[in-house]
Amino acid sequence: MRGLQRLSLIGSDRAAWPLILILFLVGCQLGSERSYSLIETDCSGCIEALSVNGWCDRCDHGLVAGLVVPSREFHDALDAHGHEVDTETILCNLCRQVAREDQFCPRCRHGFVAGQLYFSELTWALARGESAPTDIRCGGCRKQAGRPGRCEVCETYWVGTVRFMSGQDAQRAEGQYRRLQVALDRLPNCSECAVAGFFGFSCRSCDSDPIPNPLQ
């Protein structure tokens, strides 16, 4: 109702009509794009989740670069998608600087890509690639997808389900991806151990060490 009320308010304001026209055109453009739908699936949520590193309610697990994160707590802590923040309002001088350069702030442990904020070096590194492309026309990539490595055909790099144009970006992402794998290996024994270790802390419950960053 609140939305409709606002819509009616806009409708009464002539200045709002250009906005509505733009939205209409955007909608038309979205509608004209090639789209995909699911058939033969019993876990459609996973595909949606994969593209945004989200949580699949139906299968009750999260996904990050194709890795299954079965702990909701861990997945929430990773929060592996970009967040809209006015980066110019950040009080940390270094953060503001690196935000302009799409870099990672080691002081606050926040990364920035295209004006969006990421909460860990992993999610920032992954965001510098192309997450879960919905179509892969390159045969080399089709063979390489899902394995860390380089597609010799189109000279791209893969880390999990993320494709990188830059080898340096891919290398950085792979290091973090491997740290996540180590954390996921800890998960069955101690959830806190996995989460704390990944974020650079010792685990009080099982007395484990932080997962080195970068991995040795």
Place this chain on the structure above:
Amino acid sequence: MAHPVIHRILDRPPDIDILDDSIVFCSDLGSGSILREESRPLMIRVSYLILCVCLFTSGAPVIAGGHLWDINELYSNFDGTIQFVELHVPMAAPNELLMANKWIRSSVTLAEFVFPENLTGSTSFAHLLIATQGFANLPGAPTPDYILPDNFMAVSGDTVTWFVYGAWTYPTPALPIDGVMSIQKDLATGDLIVAANTPTNFSGVTGSVDAGGPPPVPTASFSIDVTSGDHPLNVVFTDTSTGIVDSWSWDFGDSNGSTSQSPAHTYTSTGVYTITLTATNVGGSDTSTCTDCVTVTDPPPPSSPDFVRGDTNQDNSVDISDPIFLLTYLFASGTIDCLMALDSNDDNGVDLADAIFLLTYIFGGGTSPASPFPDCGQDLTSGGVLDCAAFSGCP
């Protein structure tokens, strides 16, 4: 080795083409699902457009989580009864609301505070104040958003961890306990600094408290009831320190000590001992030392009855019958009550030399036996290793 989901993706033969070489990457995810190109029905497109417009115009909130909260300030008074932890969102991020079940922990006390709920309201540049009840009772203190138990964090040397997002370890810088200063984050540089406390709660109410500093350092002093004597020597040490003392540490100088306020100690060895008392409170400690304060000596030999040296048969005279008695004792295995009387030459032994000594004295004009002689008395010469249970020759 790739993770299970990736394996499923890879299980599909890579040369399979769907829809004119437009291979769908996620096609096998989960259960062999396949993506296929198709055109969305017109109604669906219109629905998307309406939904899009409604979202834009309604300002539907996007809940980002609780990731951007950071530790901003730590404060404690000297005894840990007045403490607070302040979190802060250092940017315009209005939706950092998901705090339920996130925690703050102390590595030393193992205390844990768990947020019981999510927040409501804007979190842009917001603060959260989690403080002890003692803090809440102070004048000038903003109302805490949540209550901490007393001594949540250690007063000196601790690591306070905020979920998986940050941890502050002191004493670098040390946590001030003067009741005014706190550890704070310089938001521009990220450095930890020490400055006057500025607790601020979620409503934006800020303040400053003065919980008072620690008590002055005590002055240690003590008294001793005896300073010398034979061992075993029992000494009572009485604490006379001034000021508030939380703990005492005594060093008795003989590798023993005590943490009692006014202990007693028994010295069992000869020696001269230096006593040290250290009195401590949260403000510091003071030490008082009494050098060479207690002198412990060997006890005198056990007392024996009066006797006359050389009067072996205890007839109150020294004559020929005494060496005969002595020789009889030596060679006929007789019994004797006072060996000291037989030790005529005072060499702390009874043997033939004593008989010869006596004979020489009686018949050859030799030296007389050592004291006690010729009158009854105690053995005042060195030694004293021989027994003398009884001597009937003295009154």
